[in-house]
Amino acid sequence: xxxxxxxxxxxxxxxxxxxxxxxxAALGEMxxxxxxxxxxGVEGMMITGAVCGFIAAVETGSPTLxxxxxxxxxxxxxxxxxxxxxxxxxxxVPAGLALTLMGLGLASLLGQNYVGIKPPSxxxxxxxxxxxxxxxxxxxxxxxAVVYLSLLSVVAIWAFLKFTRAGxxxxxxxxxxxAAHALGYKVKLVRFAAIGFGGAMAGLGGAYISLVRxxxxxxxxxxxxxxxALAIVVFASWRAGRVLIGAYLFGGITVLQLNLQAAGAxxxxxxxxxxxxxxxxxxLVVISARRHxxxxxxxxxxxxxxxx
Amino acid sequence: xTELLKVVGLTRxxxxxxxxxxVSFSIGxxxxxxxxxxxxxxxxxxxxxxxxxxxxxxxxxxxHGSSYAPQNPQAARAAGVAMVFQHFSLFEALNVAENVALGxxxxxxxxxLAASIREVSENYGLPLDPDRIVGDLSAGExxxxxxxxxxxxxxxxxxxxxxxxxxxxxxxEILFKTLRKLQSEGTSxxxxxxKLEEIRALCDGATILRLGKxxxxxxxxxxTARSMAEMMVGQTLHVPSxxxxxxxxxxxxxxxxxxxxxxPFGTKLKNVSLTLRAGEVLxxxxxxxxxxxxxxxxxxxxxxTGKGAVMFEGQDVSHLGPNARRxxxxxxxxxxxxxxxxxxxxxxxxxxxxTATIRKKLSKNNFLNWKKTEDFAREIIKAFDVRTPGPGxxxxxxxxxxxxxxxxxxxxxxxxxxxxxxxxTWGVDASAAADIRQALLDLAARGAGLxxxxxxxDELMEISDHFAALNEGTLTAPRPAKGLxxxxxxxxxxxxxxxxxxxx
Numbered sequence: 001x002x003x004x005x006x007x008x009x010x011x012x013x014x015x016x017x018x019x020x021x022x023x024x025a026a027l028g029e030m031x032x033x034x035x036x037x038x039x040x041g042v043e044g045m046m047i048t049g050a051v052c053g054f055i056a057a058v059e060t061g062s063p064t065l066x067x068x069x070x071x072x073x074x075x076x077x078x079x080x081x082x083x084x085x086x087x088x089x090x091x092x093v094p095a096g097l098a099l100t101l102m103g104l105g106l107a108s109l110l111g112q113n114y115v116g117i118k119p120p121s122x123x124x125x126x127x128x129x130x131x132x133x134x135x136x137x138x139x140x141x142x143x144x145a146v147v148y149l150s151l152l153s154v155v156a157i158w159a160f161l162k163f164t165r166a167g168x169x170x171x172x173x174x175x176x177x178x179a180a181h182a183l184g185y186k187v188k189l190v191r192f193a194a195i196g197f198g199g200a201m202a203g204l205g206g207a208y209i210s211l212v213r214x215x216x217x218x219x220x221x222x223x224x225x226x227x228x229a230l231a232i233v234v235f236a237s238w239r240a241g242r243v244l245i246g247a248y249l250f251g252g253i254t255v256l257q258l259n260l261q262a263a264g265a266x267x268x269x270x271x272x273x274x275x276x277x278x279x280x281x282x283x284l285v286v287i288s289a290r291r292h293x294x295x296x297x298x299x300x301x302x303x304x305x306x307x308x
Numbered sequence: 309x310t311e312l313l314k315v316v317g318l319t320r321x322x323x324x325x326x327x328x329x330x331v332s333f334s335i336g337x338x339x340x341x342x343x344x345x346x347x348x349x350x351x352x353x354x355x356x357x358x359x360x361x362x363x364x365x366x367x368x369x370x371x372h373g374s375s376y377a378p379q380n381p382q383a384a385r386a387a388g389v390a391m392v393f394q395h396f397s398l399f400e401a402l403n404v405a406e407n408v409a410l411g412x413x414x415x416x417x418x419x420x421l422a423a424s425i426r427e428v429s430e431n432y433g434l435p436l437d438p439d440r441i442v443g444d445l446s447a448g449e450x451x452x453x454x455x456x457x458x459x460x461x462x463x464x465x466x467x468x469x470x471x472x473x474x475x476x477x478x479x480x481e482i483l484f485k486t487l488r489k490l491q492s493e494g495t496s497x498x499x500x501x502x503k504l505e506e507i508r509a510l511c512d513g514a515t516i517l518r519l520g521k522x523x524x525x526x527x528x529x530x531x532t533a534r535s536m537a538e539m540m541v542g543q544t545l546h547v548p549s550x551x552x553x554x555x556x557x558x559x560x561x562x563x564x565x566x567x568x569x570x571x572p573f574g575t576k577l578k579n580v581s582l583t584l585r586a587g588e589v590l591x592x593x594x595x596x597x598x599x600x601x602x603x604x605x606x607x608x609x610x611x612x613t614g615k616g617a618v619m620f621e622g623q624d625v626s627h628l629g630p631n632a633r634r635x636x637x638x639x640x641x642x643x644x645x646x647x648x649x650x651x652x653x654x655x656x657x658x659x660x661x662x663t664a665t666i667r668k669k670l671s672k673n674n675f676l677n678w679k680k681t682e683d684f685a686r687e688i689i690k691a692f693d694v695r696t697p698g699p700g701x702x703x704x705x706x707x708x709x710x711x712x713x714x715x716x717x718x719x720x721x722x723x724x725x726x727x728x729x730x731x732x733t734w735g736v737d738a739s740a741a742a743d744i745r746q747a748l749l750d751l752a753a754r755g756a757g758l759x760x761x762x763x764x765x766d767e768l769m770e771i772s773d774h775f776a777a778l779n780e781g782t783l784t785a786p787r788p789a790k791g792l793x794x795x796x797x798x799x800x801x802x803x804x805x806x807x808x809x810x811x812x
Contacts, residue, residue: 165415172399172410179397182361183411184382299401 006259012139016147017213019251021046021205021222023150025229026236026243027157028201033233034161035194036174036300040096041081042202043226044103049074049203050210051107054119054217057207063122067146067207074203075196077103082195085304086188092302104220114217122146122212146208151244153201158240170194174298177305187305202226228277235284237296242287250280311373312337312496313358313465318367320353323707326520327353331367333515333522335465340487340497342507342528345517345540351500354517355467358498359391360384371464385413388464392454392471400443404453407442411457421460429456432486448479455486466490467498472506484510504533516540537798555773556586559757560607560638560726561619567606575599577606580783582776584726584757589748590786591772592761594801599781600730600761601643607728607759608640609633620726634666637725641715643734643761645708649715652704656696659703660685660718667722684721692717693743709740720747727751730761745771765797777801 025042032039039045052073057066081099084090125148127141161167173180173190181187210221228250236242253276261272288296314334320327327350335341343351356362358369360378369376371387378384381391398407405422409415416424422438429436434452442453451471458466468487472480487497487510501507507514508528516524516539524539560583567577577599584590594600605611606618609630618626625633630640642648650659661681665671670681685699692713696706703711716732732748733741749771752758761778762768768775774786777800784800 163418165409168402168406168409171402172406175399175401176397179399180410182381182393182397184380185410296401 006256006263009135009138011255011259013142015248015252015255016139016143017251018255019248020147020150021208021213022225022229022232022250023244023247024146024153024205024208025202025226026232026247027150027153027240028198028205029229030233030236030238030240030243031157031161031170031201032194032198033301034174034238034298035170035191036177036298036303036305037085037191037195038092038096038302039078039081039099039195039198040093040230041077041099041103042198042229043222043224044100045074045077045199045202046103046206046209046226046229047107047220047222048077048103049206050221051111051114051206051217052203053207054114054210055110057119057211058114058117061120063120063211066119066211067204070203070207071200072203074201074206075199077106078195078199078202079192081199082192086191086195089304089306091304100226108219111217111219115219117217119211119215119217121215144212146204146212154240154244161240171298174300177300177303181305191305202229205229228280231281232284234297235281235288237288238298239296242284245287246280246284249283250276253279310337311335312339312371313376313498314370315354315358316368316370318354318357318364318369320350320357320362320364328357328364329520331517331520331522333525335496335498335513337464337496338491338494339513340491340499340511342511342514343498343500343517344504344507344514344536349517349540350520351517352469353520355391355469355498355500358384358465359389359467382413385461385463388462389467390458390461390463390465391467391469392451392458393469398442398450398453401441403439403441404436404445405438407453408438408457408460412461424460425456428459432456432459432489433482434486451479451483455483459490463495465496465498467500469500471499472501480506504528504536507536508533534795534798537801538795555588556755557621558583559586559621560584560759562607562617563619565606565613565617567602567611567613567617569602569605569611575602575781577602577783578781580781582759582783582786584759586725586755586757587752588773589752589758589760589771591768591775591789592759592778592783593763593765593768593775593797594778595763598778599783600778602781603778603783604640604642604728604730604761607638607726608642609638631666634663634722637667638728639663639667639719639722639724639726640728641719641730641732643730645711645715646704650703650711653702655700655702656689656694656706656714657682657685657699659714660688660699664718664722667724688714688717688721691721692747693740713740713744716744716747720751723754724751724756726757726759728759728761731764732760732762733764733767734762741767775800 025046029039029042049070053066053070056069057063077099081095084095085092122144124142124144131137131141161171169185170190173185173187177187206222209225210217214221232243232246232250236246257272257275260267261269312335316332318328318331331354343354345351353362357364360381360383376387378387399410405418405425408425409421415421425436425438429452434455436449436452436456442450471483491497499507499511511528514526514528514536515522516526516536518540526536526539528536562580562582565577565580575598580603582590606613609628609632613626615626616624620636620638646652651662657678661670661676664684665676668684670677670684682699688694689696689699694714694717695710706714716729719727733744745767748758748760760768760771769789772789775789775792776786777784779801
């Protein structure tokens with residue numbers, strides 16, 4: 001069942017793998033932004049997670065511990081951002097950019113002795129019965145736990161924001177921090193938590209690249225995925241379901257263009273390489289343009305909160 | 309009628325001002341009690357203490373006869389005290405039910421909450437759809453959201469801070485019906501306003517505050533608006549220290565000006581006419597929000613008006629912007645210091661350049677002469693005794709009173725032909741206020757015409773030659789300030805309403 005040297009089953013299965021890091025990072029950033037904080041340090045937190053996860057997995061031999069370390073590493077870096085922006089009230093955009101630059105350097109330093117090592121691999125979970133469904137089984141039900149975790153997160157975050165009181169408070173803080181403060185909610189505490197969650201998710205996403213997708217350690221392994229995650233949050237109008245669409249679209253076209261390159265398609269390689277970025281942004285713009293012009297951005301996004 | 313809330317000797321001091329000084333009053337169960345006073349009389353500070361947003365420096369409160377000292381708004385809400393804010397504390401992107409839930413301690417499930425919002429809002433004649441996004445609602449509907457949020461918690465005392473300031477007359481009627489229904493069910497209401505007619509229509513008792521002190525209590529149902537205004541402004545208005553009439557040529561003439569501001573909550577100016585002569589001080593009184601900001605913007609050139617509406621020395625200047633008007637000698641100092649009169653993060657030197665470049669010739673070929681600008685800033689600081697480390701300090705680092713002196717000084721030292729000021733001494737201590745008034749009088753003595761808009765009637769009586777009052781966007785005919793009685797001022801400011809009603 002090949003089309004021009006491309007097997008659709010393998011293509012679709014690897015699509016899910018390729019999309020998972022973006023999905024994780026974008027979901028985390030979406031929650032952070034919903035609380036009114038713009039953290040441009042996603043790329044830095046991802047690569048910090050990638051290197052922390054890689055080191056922990058190699059040293060302990062356990063990929064699970066690797067992912068735990070990745071989440072903690074990403075969260076630790078995000079706490080630095082939280083302290084800067086929430087306590088010292090620095091402007092969020094430069095603080096986030098600094099976080100990315102620092103994360104890239106830190107990861108490079110920590111990973112020096114780990115280049116060329118193969119990490120322990122994460123076992124695939126074969127879902128009984130479902131994996132035997134022809135065509136769909138191999139695509140959907142033979143992945144590792146993190147892929148399922150990321151999909152679960154989409155539903156969990158959607159439900160958290162829509163149905164729980166904590167989610168409502170988080171949105172309220174992102175919408176009007178002065179009013180939330182006047183009603184007695186702890187704006188800074190909420191934002192610390194949201195920033196930390198964003199950092200942990202970015203760390204997980206980074207580790208998925210270094211432990212599963214690639215899997216090895218090289219400098220700059222995240223290769224701009226953090227930036228596309230940021231863009232996806234915006235173009236997905238801060239909705240979990242659309243973040244999923246955006247991430248899978250990007251991952252899908254990435255995999256497709258790699259396959260096309262391998263199959264020797266007669267299209268310039270540069271054009272193929274830029275196609276995922278182009279197509280993803282295009283599709284999400286079209287989706288979000290339909291909603292009577294409203295951007296749906298949290299009103300306090302990037303604004304500094306002085307409690308006085 | 310049993311006593312619900314009793315306030316004894318509440319005192320609250322801010323740096324440089326005693327906002328509340330030994331304030332005592334009480335509210336009975338099911339009473340609608342008015343808190344009456346001019347701007348800055350300390351009404352807001354008092355209710356903030358009752359709602360737990362501020363803590364008193366001295367004094368005690370009792371609710372239902374037992375001690376009441378809320379640490380925060382949550383504690384106040386738990387004790388049965390709810391408040392509808394003057395500036396709404398709503399979340400525009402969230403829907404009505406979510407907004408209501410955020411203001412409750414233990415909200416029920418969303419579906420039940422939506423049902424009870426429908427029920428309560430219908431019950432009280434304030435229909436609301438719980439699923440609508442608050443950002444799409446009108447000002448009146450937004451206020452309903454706040455009220456419903458309070459009502460769902462079954463409050464014993466409902467505090468309303470200037471609730472009618474953003475409402476249409478029809479909406480005010482609906483609101484009053486709701487409040488009367490609440491009253492009949494035994495809820496007490498503390499109603500803050502300076503609109504005397506509303507208070508006469510609604511309230512059972514009134515406490516009148518002036519400069520942080522209780523100056524009187526009355527039954528508004530039997531007291532006239534005139535005598536309440538008397539109590540608000542005090543009996544002892546200063547005798548004007550200047551004679552009216554020794555003024556020169558007509559400088560400024562406004563005839564039949566109609567103006568609708570861009571801001572939807574602004575006040576429309578209706579058929580405003582005034583004449584200003586050289587050397588004359590025209591004082592304009594009236595409660596806040598009756599068109600003061602709009603009048604200033606029309607005179608300063610921030611807002612353009614129709615042809616022929618604003619005449620300066622016989623020339624039509626209606627189409628000129630602020631800089632063109634500065635050039636011919638019309639200057640203005642608006643009320644809002646940070647962000648309107650001065651750029652908060654810029655230094656005093658830079659702020660001096662912002663309005664004085666043209667008249668003080670601070671630039672050449674579009675390059676600023678910073679040396680000259682700094683000298684001018686120093687001149688203002690010296691002449692007006694502005695307390696600051698130097699002209700390099702940021703405007704926001706100055707205290708309100710010092711910045712006010714700088715802003716007024718900047719305009720006065722440019723030797724304008726016409727100066728329009730709004731609230732020239734708001735938040736300024738007494739001695740500095742006297743200095744500012746003296747500077748304004750000196751400017752007039754040098755032949756300039758002044759329009760002084762203020763809510764401080766003592767101030768207006770002290771410096772004005774003529775006095776007029778703004779009332780819902782209309783300006784009364786100016787009258788000589790000398791010999792004007794408190795009665796007459798009260799009538800000009802708002803008492804005129806009930807005269808119209810009486811004539812019908």
